[in-house]
Amino acid sequence: MNNRNAPLPRRGLLLGLAAAGASLALAGCGFELRKAPVFAFKTLSLSGNSELINRLRREMRAAGTVTLVPPDQTQSADAILEILGENRDRIVISTNSAGLLRELQLQLRVRFSLRTPGGKMLLAPSEVSQTRDLSFNETNALAKEGEAELLYRDMQADIAQQLMRRLAAVKEL
Template structure:
């Protein structure tokens, strides 16, 4: 019985290895130091900094005096959250909102060479609204904003990893 279980497990492992399956690894960046002017109060900036430093290969500088130590500069051109009414009922009460998050940035060297041109990443989610569950809907809204923020951070990380040479 043990032999059969071993054969089944090893057969599954070989099948996964043969198909090219691999767990996602931390990206390799072409730089080791990055300057970012994102404010410390920005939740997106905090998550982006944490994601960049989690691999242990990139040091994120945020002090303006360290600007000349950085190999690349991440210029944040805008970070914006919006809440737009999508629909109303017959009496004019809001029934549905659309939440949007926009993040605009570019990446350049200290000498001014543009590595990633001005880019805008936009995320949006629809959320229903009910006056009798305002607190629950507010919590759901915050959760959706956090989810969009994580998506944006992952997209920025992939774009930064796509830079192959400085």
């Protein structure tokens, strides 16, 4: 039977069954929207003033479940996040026949640890890294420098999200 000539109630029933089946399949696979992170600590000390640390502060405030403690009141915090190092690297991937740069790999690596004011390590010193590839053209060198800065900011945003997920993985102090 041609579906185009099907009566309207039957077509509605088929569409309803298809929609119900799709929603059941989606619910059955475990799909769920990302929720706000839940942290084991209520207050956090985060000292420093780099772009990454400022982005982390914004992420924490946006989550709304953790109060940031000023650096001079570190002992009153439940946990202390220490950024041990932030390294930016540029690695030459390829050059042309004249030896001029063609492609770069930008890397951003961040070392961090999480501990209590008493010294108990909640997260041992760990490293999170991001890489991006950048094609390079010497005639547009200034524009490529601007593009590299945008890529570094993008990597900082990704690392801040990764750090938030790592901090949320800590279940007890």
